Every structure is written in C-alpha cells, then in structure tokens.
Amino acid sequence: MQGNNGNITFIRDGVRLDGRRVDELRPIKIEVGVLSRADGSCYMEMGDNKVVAAVYGPREVHPRHLQEVSRAIVRYRYNMASFSVEERRRPGPDRRSYELSKVSREALEPVILTSYFPRSVIDIFVEVLQADAGTRTAGINAASVALADAGIPMKGLITSCAAGKVDGQVVLDPMKEEDNFGQADLPIAITPWGDITLIQMDGDLSRDEFRQAVELARIGCGKIYEIQRKALLDRYCQMESAAQEA
Amino acid sequence: MDHMERRVVVPGDVLSEESKRAGEGTYVKDEKVYALLYGIANFREKINVIPLAGKYIPVAGDNVLGTIKDITFSNWIVDINSPYDGLLHISEYPRKIEADDMSKYLRIGSSVMARVKEVDSTMKVELTLNDRRLGQIKTGRVIEISHTRVPRLIGKGGSMISMLKKELCCNIFVGQNGRIWINGSEEDMDLALKTIQLIEKEAHTNGLTDRVVEYIKTEKGGRQGCHISG
Numbered sequence: 058m059q060g061n062n063g064n065i066t067f068i069r070d071g072v073r074l075d076g077r078r079v080d081e082l083r084p085i086k087i088e089v090g091v092l093s094r095a096d097g098s099c100y101m102e103m104g105d106n107k108v109v110a111a112v113y114g115p116r117e118v119h120p121r122h123l124q125e126v127s128r129a130i131v132r133y134r135y136n137m138a139s140f141s142v143e144e145r146r147r148p149g150p151d152r153r154s155y156e157l158s159k160v161s162r163e164a165l166e167p168v169i170l171t172s173y174f175p176r177s178v179i180d181i182f183v184e185v186l187q188a189d190a191g192t193r194t195a196g197i198n199a200a201s202v203a204l205a206d207a208g209i210p211m212k213g214l215i216t217s218c219a220a221g222k223v224d225g226q227v228v229l230d231p232m233k234e235e236d237n238f239g240q241a242d243l244p245i246a247i248t249p250w251g252d253i254t255l256i257q258m259d260g261d262l263s264r265d266e267f268r269q270a271v272e273l274a275r276i277g278c279g280k281i282y283e284i285q286r287k288a289l290l291d292r293y294c295q296m297e298s299a300a301q302e303a
Numbered sequence: 304m305d306h307m308e309r310r311v312v313v314p315g316d317v318l319s320e321e322s323k324r325a326g327e328g329t330y331v332k333d334e335k336v337y338a339l340l341y342g343i344a345n346f347r348e349k350i351n352v353i354p355l356a357g358k359y360i361p362v363a364g365d366n367v368l369g370t371i372k373d374i375t376f377s378n379w380i381v382d383i384n385s386p387y388d389g390l391l392h393i394s395e396y397p398r399k400i401e402a403d404d405m406s407k408y409l410r411i412g413s414s415v416m417a418r419v420k421e422v423d424s425t426m427k428v429e430l431t432l433n434d435r436r437l438g439q440i441k442t443g444r445v446i447e448i449s450h451t452r453v454p455r456l457i458g459k460g461g462s463m464i465s466m467l468k469k470e471l472c473c474n475i476f477v478g479q480n481g482r483i484w485i486n487g488s489e490e491d492m493d494l495a496l497k498t499i500q501l502i503e504k505e506a507h508t509n510g511l512t513d514r515v516v517e518y519i520k521t522e523k524g525g526r527q528g529c530h531i532s533g
Binding site: 096097114115116117126127168170173174175176177205206207208209210211212213214248249285286289290293294296297300301 | 311313314315316328330332337339340341342343354355356357358360386387388424425426451504505507508
C-alpha cells in the first residue's frame with residue numbers, strides 16, 4: 058500500500074488497466090475433485106491467482122491433546138509455493154501465512170457442523186501456486202467447495218471477495234497492480250444469507266467508501282457463489298455421463 | 304422405481320418452505336428446509352439428502368467389516384474404515400476366553416464381521432461378535448467401496464443384494480462401512496468383484512438393477528447356474 062502513485066492512472070474512462078469496469082470480477086474457473094488422495098478437493102483460478110484446496114477428514118486427531126470431546130476441530134493451512142510470486146519466496150510458514158490460516162479458518166468454521174463429529178479433525182490445506190492479489194479470498198472459495206466435495210455437512214457455502222480503492226474510486230476484486238499501488242484493500246467472506254465471517258482492511262477508507270466497498274464486495278460474492286454452486290452441480294453431471302458411457 | 308423428484312443440491316439450497324418435511328441431510332432455519340450436504344435430494348413426504356461422499360460414522364445396529372489393529376488388556380481395537388475405532392470387548396467374543404489368550408483367537412491383521420452394539424456421545428464404538436452370522440473371516444475376499452453406495456448395493460428391501468447372491472453364486476456380507484465380504488469359487492468372485500465395482504460407479508443412475516442383471520448375464524456367457532465347488 059504505497060498511497061496514491063502520481064505516475065499511474067488506474068482508471069481511464071471508467072475502464073481499469075486490465076479492461077475491467079470498476080464493478081467487474083476477474084474471470085473465474087473452478088474444478089472440483091482434482092485430487093484423488095484427498096477426501097475433497099478443488100482447483101480454482103481467480104484472474105491470475107491459482108490455488109488448490111484439499112480437505113481431509115473427519116479423521117482421528119494427531120497430536121491427541123488437540124482433540125475436543127464434543128466436536129470436531131478444524132485446521133486450515135494456507136501456504137504459498139516458493140514460485141508463486143515474482144521473487145522466489147522462502148518456503149515455509151511465516152507471520153503472514155499464520156495470520157491468513159487463522160482468519161480463513163474462522164471464516165469457514167461457523168458453517169461447518171462440527172458437533173456431528175466429536176473427537177475428530179477436519180484438515181484443510183490451501184496451496185497457492187500463483188499469486189496475483191486476493192489469494193486469501195481464492196483460498197477460502199476453493200476450500201469451501203472442497204469441503205462440500207468431501208461430503209462434510211455445512212449450513213451453506215462460504216464465498217469470499219475483496220473490494221479496494223484506487224484513484225479515489227472503490228473497485229471490485231483488485232488485481233496485483235491495484236493492490237500494490239492502490240489506497241485500500243478490503244477482503245470479506247460471507248455466508249449465502251449475508252452474514253460476514255471475515256472482514257479485514259488494509260489502507261484507509263472514509264465511512265462512506267467503506268460502506269460502498271462492503272456493498273460492492275457483497276455483490277461480487279453473490280456472483281462467485283453462483284459459480285461455486287454450478288461447479289459442484291456440473292461435477293455430478295460429469296459423473297453421471299461418465300457412468301452412462303461405461 | 305417409483306416416481307419422485309430427485310435433484311443435485313449443494314449445502315445451503317432451499318428445499319422446501321414446510322419445516323415438517325425436513326429429513327436426513329437437511330436442517331431447518333426460519334421454518335424453511337435447507338440442504339446440509341452436497342448430494343442428491345429425494346423429495347418424498349420427507350426430503351432426504353443422500354451425500355455423494357463422506358466418512359462412515361458408526362450407528363448402533365450396523366453390520367461392519369473390520370481389521371484388528373491393536374490388542375489391549377481386554378479389548379481388541381478394530382479399524383472399521385471410519386474416523387472412530389471400534390472396541391471389541393473380550394466378553395463379546397462368542398466363546399469365553401482368557402485375556403492372555405486373546406491373540407490366539409484374533410490377531411493383529413485378522414478380519415472380522417461384527418455388529419455395532421453401542422455408540423455413546425463421545426463416539427466410543429462398541430462392537431460385538433455375538434451372532435451366528437458374525438465372526439472372523441478366514442476365506443473369500445474383502446472389497447472396499449464408498450459407504451455412501453451401500454444402500455444402492457443392498458437395494459430397496461434388499462432386492463439388489465438378494466439378486467446378486469443368487470446370480471453370482473457367492474455368499475456376500477455387506478458392511479455398512481463400505482467393506483464387503485464375498486465368498487465363492489475364484490471365477491464367481493472375479494465376476495462379483497467387477498459387478499460390485501460397476502454398482503459403485505453407477506450408483507446414482509436409474510434402472511440399475513435391470514442393467515446389472517443384464518451385465519451378469521453377458522459376462523457369464525454360456526455359463527449357467529451355479530458351480531458346485533468347495
């Protein structure tokens with residue numbers, strides 16, 4: 058977040074650097090069940106972000122002392138591949154990925170019915186293969202689809218999306234350039250009925266801009282939700298047609 | 304198969320406005336019924352959502368196939384293909400045996416057909432072998448399929464499984480945990496294995512029983528009736 062950069066104009070005639078309008082998402086692609094060893098999995102592209110989510114469980118908790126008598130615990134590991142960014146990233150967890158793991162877990166946990174599986178664990182692994190601003194939102198979206206694919210009971214799919222501010226304007230789903238040189242970034246995650254389970258803010262927004270940004274991100278989430286849902290429905294149709302061919 | 308509406312749903316989909324129609328795999332919020340799972344919703348009097356995937360969670364009364372993975376002072380610890388291990392107490396063995404002799408009867412690695420006797424709120428799973436049909440597996444083969452496909456393998460009122468037993472000339476024991484024991488001649492077991500894999504793959508399609516009958520007929524070719532073999 059370097060504040061306003063006088064040299065670059067981000068929005069010209071209502072069109073952004075990559076040709077999007079201010080309220081437009083980057084193209085999204087979702088594939089369900091890409092990993093055969095995991096109980097549930099999902100590969101997702103949001104613009105130039107590429108992430109894979111894998112879900113294991115419910116399964117026995119190791120180490121034992123973490124287990125809860127009356128519910129399943131949820132573990133979420135967010136990890137960036139060393140080749141996911143321009144400059145090689147030192148492998149292994151750092152402060153940033155610890156934080157993202159924690160907030161992402163807390164974004165998903167409220168919809169998972171953990172009381173169905175006492176003394177067990179649901180493990181979620183998110184690997185970022187390529188990063189281009191908004192990897193936490195992509196990770197949460199992919200993880201939510203992977204949880205459904207694993208057959209884990211949930212009240213609904215969590216959807217996540219960010220809004221930002223560049224050139225004094227509120228924009229949806231900022232990409233790398235906008236995130237790096239823009240004035241604010243505001244990722245949120247919501248349930249299908251509109252409860253916010255994650256909200257973070259970097260940079261600064263006025264009260265009005267903040268409301269505007271949250272509203273815009275909510276609309277973005279609504280669109281992503283439809284894509285997540287369709288990916289899961291299509292997966293079933295694929296299975297059905299594959300069975301009919303056989 | 305009777306006519307009813309079936310459709311794929313994802314968690315959070317609204318299934319009905321009448322809360323009393325809520326069945327398995329659903330939840331009620333503000334008088335509406337929602338899907339709790341990703342799976343197939345069956346709309347009858349009650350609405351049930353059958354999951355496409357998921358782990359086996361033991362329920363009292365289920366028949367399961369397990370493998371002994373450890374022996375403690377008076378319990379065998381049994382892997383039942385679930386997040387929760389089964390406990391088989393020495394007193395649930397059909398014969399009275401001494402704690403020191405436990406490994407003479409069931410060793411680590413032994414396979415058993417067992418029944419879930421009780422499951423408590425902390426998911427302690429107690430098994431029993433006290434039934435004529437239960438006991439150690441010494442011959443035949445064990446196949447593993449997803450436990451979500453088991454109801455299809457059994458069929459409505461056991462129609463599929465009784466047909467399979469007759470047509471395949473095999474003894475078949477289905478565990479609710481997705482493990483299936485088959486016993487018969489090598490040739491018959493080969494076909495049984497292939498047939499069960501077919502059922503697993505096509506579990507969600509209509510008119511499956513008829514197609515399976517057809518499949519067995521063509522696979523058997525000229526072979527008629529059952530072999531008489533040891």
